[in-house]
Amino acid sequence: MSEINLLESVTTFLQRSHGHYINGASVAGQENEIFSIVNPASGEVIATVNQGGDTEVHQAMQAASAAFHGVWAQTSPLERGNCLNRLADLLQKNSEELAQLESVCSGKPIQLSRMLDVGASADYLRYFAGWSTKITGETLNVSLPSFKGEKYSAFTRREPIGVVVGIIPWNFSIMIAIWKLGAALACGCTIVLKPSEYTPLTMLRVAELAKEAGIPDSVINIVNGSGARVGSSLINHPQCAKVTFTGSVPTGMSVGKLAMEQGLKRTTLELGGKNAAAFLSDMTVEKIVDGILEAGYVYQGQICAAAERFYIPSVHMDAVLALLSERLSAMKIGSPLDESTEMGPLANKEHYEKILSMFETARQEGNEIVHGGYALEGAGFFVAPTVIRANRVEDTLMNEETFGPIGTFLSYDDEEELMTMMNATPFGLSASLWTNDMSKAMRMTSRIEAGMLWINMHTFVDPAVPFGGMKSSGMGREFGSAFIEHYTELKSVMMRY
Numbered sequence: 001m002s003e004i005n006l007l008e009s010v011t012t013f014l015q016r017s018h019g020h021y022i023n024g025a026s027v028a029g030q031e032n033e034i035f036s037i038v039n040p041a042s043g044e045v046i047a048t049v050n051q052g053g054d055t056e057v058h059q060a061m062q063a064a065s066a067a068f069h070g071v072w073a074q075t076s077p078l079e080r081g082n083c084l085n086r087l088a089d090l091l092q093k094n095s096e097e098l099a100q101l102e103s104v105c106s107g108k109p110i111q112l113s114r115m116l117d118v119g120a121s122a123d124y125l126r127y128f129a130g131w132s133t134k135i136t137g138e139t140l141n142v143s144l145p146s147f148k149g150e151k152y153s154a155f156t157r158r159e160p161i162g163v164v165v166g167i168i169p170w171n172f173s174i175m176i177a178i179w180k181l182g183a184a185l186a187c188g189c190t191i192v193l194k195p196s197e198y199t200p201l202t203m204l205r206v207a208e209l210a211k212e213a214g215i216p217d218s219v220i221n222i223v224n225g226s227g228a229r230v231g232s233s234l235i236n237h238p239q240c241a242k243v244t245f246t247g248s249v250p251t252g253m254s255v256g257k258l259a260m261e262q263g264l265k266r267t268t269l270e271l272g273g274k275n276a277a278a279f280l281s282d283m284t285v286e287k288i289v290d291g292i293l294e295a296g297y298v299y300q301g302q303i304c305a306a307a308e309r310f311y312i313p314s315v316h317m318d319a320v321l322a323l324l325s326e327r328l329s330a331m332k333i334g335s336p337l338d339e340s341t342e343m344g345p346l347a348n349k350e351h352y353e354k355i356l357s358m359f360e361t362a363r364q365e366g367n368e369i370v371h372g373g374y375a376l377e378g379a380g381f382f383v384a385p386t387v388i389r390a391n392r393v394e395d396t397l398m399n400e401e402t403f404g405p406i407g408t409f410l411s412y413d414d415e416e417e418l419m420t421m422m423n424a425t426p427f428g429l430s431a432s433l434w435t436n437d438m439s440k441a442m443r444m445t446s447r448i449e450a451g452m453l454w455i456n457m458h459t460f461v462d463p464a465v466p467f468g469g470m471k472s473s474g475m476g477r478e479f480g481s482a483f484i485e486h487y488t489e490l491k492s493v494m495m496r497y
């Protein structure tokens, strides 16, 4: 094992006393209530963070509201875009430091942290920067009759919604926060972010870079703490106009409910699910296995869009499971700081325990564990990548999100039956269909209930392509031009002349 050396800036940053970031400065928070940040590769505490409370929530919301009505409202759309571009430059300039911080806090292999949490985040910022000058309304024809020769005209305006509260999960602590921040700032909103209590550090560093990029103080604020306490308190705050949340389905539902109860606050919910990947019989066994590895096992399966249910033609099933097991056995599992690592630990202890209990459930229900299904020895929260052959559509592992490196497999013979099985879930975030028969793929496209459908690919999201879930997997869409309607209010203006 050869680990990269941590930069001095990373070790110094970890040793600092951490709290929150409000009005362009670090704020200590409740020093008597501290939570620990654990490196999931070693199980060791690497930093501590002071819990936030009502005081920090109120300070951050007041600051964001003042900036929304003041400095940010007076900033031209062009300059808003320039701010986002300058932040993108600084993410790239400090790329290694941010990637290392992300990897030690989340267990993400360093190459992925570099590529996604930093590289892709800069790309997303530049995409949103381009939109800042292109958010417009329409001129409309009025249909009223004219009695005395009077005329009418009407137009619409897209107005920023106000202070946005962004609640962020632990799997992409920078990239998902940047999705919310870029969208909000491009539309003229200001934001208060609450990172996950497992990964609260990276955005504190990004907030410092935002100041260096010339983004005015208070446009971006960060309050750290638990979801139940800080998350709810932010949503309850009178200055909160909108909540944008990424995370689990049950938490998303309670966040949405609270936002509705608190005066119909606007919400975007990007939740999990139980995404399906279906391979048609024209695919070779090798291509199927390549597809499964791409769809289900990147970053230990801890990606909301990753596939967890795999449907394989019966004729290929045994060969696919055998080759997949062989490929997973050869996968390099180890330190996230080793550049050749393909799979690191699970991101935190609670999640690790949940995955171990999922293995147990599969055994109790009589599923065949074809590969893996156990914790790896040694320190840290490592498990073996796992392949499970289910018996029935109703099996728990075919229905409940594991969010781990577990693929559960069912065979099929009939493509009509396949469509029914793919849609037999309350969720609908993503799905993929793998075939060389494009005519068949196009016919199946309209029948698959998922907000994001990939053909011959899986898990790639792109700033230009709207992303979000159908059914219980969410509300609203991020990216493309679709995000604009979720961060602005539509105002109609009618005139008589």
Ligand code: TXE
Pocket (backbone or CB within 6 Å): 167, 168, 169, 170, 171, 194, 195, 196, 197, 225, 226, 227, 228, 230, 231, 232, 246, 247, 248, 249, 251, 252, 254, 255, 270, 271, 272, 273, 303, 304, 351, 354, 401, 402, 403
């Ligand atoms: O997620 P939560 P957790 C899944 C994954 C994981 C499980 C639990 O299966 O094992 O969820 O992880 C904040 N009001 N996903 O507990 O609860 C919380 O502090 C306001 C899937 O980390 O969804 C964090 O910032 N906020 C997922 C954020 O919500 C609340 C990614 C997400 O937490 C809150 C991560 C409340 N009452 C985990 N309770 C995906 N699909 O992307 C919690 N939070």
